Amino acid sequence: MSAKKGLFSIWMAILGIIILIGLFTTYKLFTTGHVLFNTNDVVIWSLPLGVYIYLALASSGLTILAALPLVFGIGKYEPFAKRLVFLAIATLCGAFVSIGLELGNVFHMIYIMFSPNLSSPIWWMGAIYGLELIVLIVKFGLMHKGDWHSGFSKALATASFILALVAPLMIGSVFGITESRVTYFGPVMSIYCLLMAFMSGTALFLFYSLIVNKLNGNGVPTELYDEFALIFTYATAVVVGFTLLKFAIESATVVPEFLAYHQFEHAFGAIRGLHTEVLLGLFLPFVLLLFPAVRKSVGGKIAASALILTGTLFMHMEILLAGQSHPVGPKAEQYPEFINYFPSIWEFLVFLFALGIMLLLYSLGERFLNLTEAPE
Amino acid sequence: MPRYAMVIDLQRCVGCGACSIACRNENNVPEGIYWSNKITETVGTFPNVRYHYIPTLCNHCEYAPCVRGCPTQAMHKLDNGITMHDPKKCIGCKYCEFNCPYGVIYFNWKAPHQFWRNKNSLLKGGTASPREEVKKVGAKKTPYENPERGATLPANRSKGVVEKCTFCDHRVKKGLLPRCAEACPANARVFGDIKDPNSDVSKLLGKFRPFRLREQIGTNPHIFYIRGFNPAQYKQTKGGI
Numbered sequence: 001m002s003a004k005k006g007l008f009s010i011w012m013a014i015l016g017i018i019i020l021i022g023l024f025t026t027y028k029l030f031t032t033g034h035v036l037f038n039t040n041d042v043v044i045w046s047l048p049l050g051v052y053i054y055l056a057l058a059s060s061g062l063t064i065l066a067a068l069p070l071v072f073g074i075g076k077y078e079p080f081a082k083r084l085v086f087l088a089i090a091t092l093c094g095a096f097v098s099i100g101l102e103l104g105n106v107f108h109m110i111y112i113m114f115s116p117n118l119s120s121p122i123w124w125m126g127a128i129y130g131l132e133l134i135v136l137i138v139k140f141g142l143m144h145k146g147d148w149h150s151g152f153s154k155a156l157a158t159a160s161f162i163l164a165l166v167a168p169l170m171i172g173s174v175f176g177i178t179e180s181r182v183t184y185f186g187p188v189m190s191i192y193c194l195l196m197a198f199m200s201g202t203a204l205f206l207f208y209s210l211i212v213n214k215l216n217g218n219g220v221p222t223e224l225y226d227e228f229a230l231i232f233t234y235a236t237a238v239v240v241g242f243t244l245l246k247f248a249i250e251s252a253t254v255v256p257e258f259l260a261y262h263q264f265e266h267a268f269g270a271i272r273g274l275h276t277e278v279l280l281g282l283f284l285p286f287v288l289l290l291f292p293a294v295r296k297s298v299g300g301k302i303a304a305s306a307l308i309l310t311g312t313l314f315m316h317m318e319i320l321l322a323g324q325s326h327p328v329g330p331k332a333e334q335y336p337e338f339i340n341y342f343p344s345i346w347e348f349l350v351f352l353f354a355l356g357i358m359l360l361l362y363s364l365g366e367r368f369l370n371l372t373e374a375p376e
Numbered sequence: 377m378p379r380y381a382m383v384i385d386l387q388r389c390v391g392c393g394a395c396s397i398a399c400r401n402e403n404n405v406p407e408g409i410y411w412s413n414k415i416t417e418t419v420g421t422f423p424n425v426r427y428h429y430i431p432t433l434c435n436h437c438e439y440a441p442c443v444r445g446c447p448t449q450a451m452h453k454l455d456n457g458i459t460m461h462d463p464k465k466c467i468g469c470k471y472c473e474f475n476c477p478y479g480v481i482y483f484n485w486k487a488p489h490q491f492w493r494n495k496n497s498l499l500k501g502g503t504a505s506p507r508e509e510v511k512k513v514g515a516k517k518t519p520y521e522n523p524e525r526g527a528t529l530p531a532n533r534s535k536g537v538v539e540k541c542t543f544c545d546h547r548v549k550k551g552l553l554p555r556c557a558e559a560c561p562a563n564a565r566v567f568g569d570i571k572d573p574n575s576d577v578s579k580l581l582g583k584f585r586p587f588r589l590r591e592q593i594g595t596n597p598h599i600f601y602i603r604g605f606n607p608a609q610y611k612q613t614k615g616g617i
């Protein structure tokens with residue numbers, strides 16, 4: 001027991017250091033400015049925004065998964081519900097850290113409230129995720145107090161589910177309604193984001209729970225995890241299908257922007273013309289999950305979910321960067337035809353800070369909030 | 377209320393860049409940022425080549441994607457059609473820059489006019505440092521800054537917000553032309569009220585078939601280009617096989 005306590009203290013100390021570094025990063029960004037990022041007026045949004053999309057979508061996926069017991073009343077999943085809601089909150093906090101440090105002037109955020117623009121998908125995205133965070137925190141508080149099934153508690157669960165469905169659509173529309181960047185695929189991007197949200201949320205839940213179970217030696221029935229692994233396989237299958245369709249359209253079209261996009265070197269390399277991150281981070285785990293032996297083994301689940309979690313981040317980054325790879329209009333006078341981008345150390349530190357906050361919350365929650373309890 | 381627009385006569389434009397220099401001076405535009413810019417293009421294969429030059433600026437679109445997407449209405453439309461920015465409300469999300477189909481918005485990645493913050497003089501005790509020079513002339517950021525710009529927008533924007541052409545709204549308010557139009561030595565830029573059928577803008581648009589940049593995406597840009605500079609002659613021909 002004391003060895004475990006010792007390990008926990010070391011872990012907390014590591015997270016403490018990460019958070020101190022994160023605070024220093026915040027200070028540097030506010031004083032020096034975003035010139036610290038390897039961005040410019042062509043590659044405008046970079047790693048911190050990719051991390052935001054990644055974490056925010058995963059948080060929505062976790063909330064959607066939590067709806068199985070909390071909204072649709074599938075009782076056998078109740079032992080997972082509290083953890084799912086908590087993970088969704090913590091992951092969303094990580095997402096907010098990342099986007100907060102991406103914004104040029106976070107103090108002007110009050111104007112989101114005082115001068116809202118209802119035609120802006122960014123406004124809706126911020127409002128919906130903000131509201132979702134509040135709803136999830138209140139819902140978690142009620143569950144923690146033992147109120148799982150009161151009318152109010154159920155209404156909150158339903159509200160969080162609806163918000164979690166709409167938020168990814170909004171993230172997608174931030175890109176999708178950009179007339180000048182057709183490679184973002186218009187409204188299709190919203191559907192893609194929703195599918196990615198569910199897949200990555202499920203991957204995060206499986207990966208996290210199985211690791212924690214291993215560390216704590218918790219005995220949760222393995223059949224239930226097998227069922228989650230099956231849900232995960234279906235979610236991955238849908239994303240695989242969607243991605244193939246996207247590839248087919250991309251390669252068949254002769255719309256000039258897409259032709260320019262083809263010239264863009266795949267950000268993370270390609271194997272036989274296919275994006276590496278898609279092959280290794282989506283197709284490979286999907287194939288692995290098709291084998292029942294892999295799907296049913298703890299190691300197989302962890303490997304597949306780890307691959308998807310990594311692949312998803314790279315896929316978001318690839319899409320984000322590919323749409324900004326060439327200068328728009330007169331900016332071509334100032335910048336080369338295609339822009340290379342690799343994150344600066346400060347961008348990596350923002351990522352680390354977001355992860356640090358998320359992991360700190362996960363660890364404290366796991367330790368003090370009894371995340372596996374279920375109603376009587 | 378007028379609706380302002382600009383006609384750029386490409387036959388008159390000699391590509392001298394006076395508009396861009398004047399804009400820079402008028403609006404205290406920092407290094408690396410262009411409110412007034414250009415698209416250049418070389419076409420053909422040597423020796424049959426031509427160079428095209430299209431001056432660019434914010435198109436003050438009627439259906440401006442930058443305005444539609446801005447979460448705080450920092451980017452907004454004025455009644456006279458000008459697309460205006462309010463840095464006080466800008467959260468620096470850069471969505472307008474991402475959204476603008478014309479590449480005319482820039483972000484202040486760092487505090488502008490860094491050179492003039494330097495406290496070191498070239499010859500200690502001899503020459504003034506850039507910072508001292510700014511102080512001596514009683515300016516804030518650069519010794520050559522135009523304080524009149526500050527009437528409707530901070531004369532110098534700060535880091536963390538975007539900026540772009542405002543059609544010199546501060547001058548237009550006083551009945552003056554945008555500085556680029558005034559400075560153009562070839563009178564290639566014609567500014568005016570497109571709603572007034574007697575304005576020079578309206579007359580030119582009735583006389584020549586204009587084109588606008590990326591018209592097909594439905595933003596209704598209000599920078600119109602007419603004619604094209606081409607002194608080339610060629611022998612009449614029907615071609616051949």
Ligand code: SF4
Pocket residue numbers: 433434435436437440441442443459475476477478479480481540595
């Ligand atoms: S040109 Fe760009 S910045 Fe200007 S109004 Fe149109 S969309 Fe906005």
Ligand code: SF4
Pocket residue numbers: 445446447448449450451461465466467468469470471472473537538
């Ligand atoms: S960067 Fe500023 S002006 Fe542009 S969309 Fe964001 S808040 Fe609006």
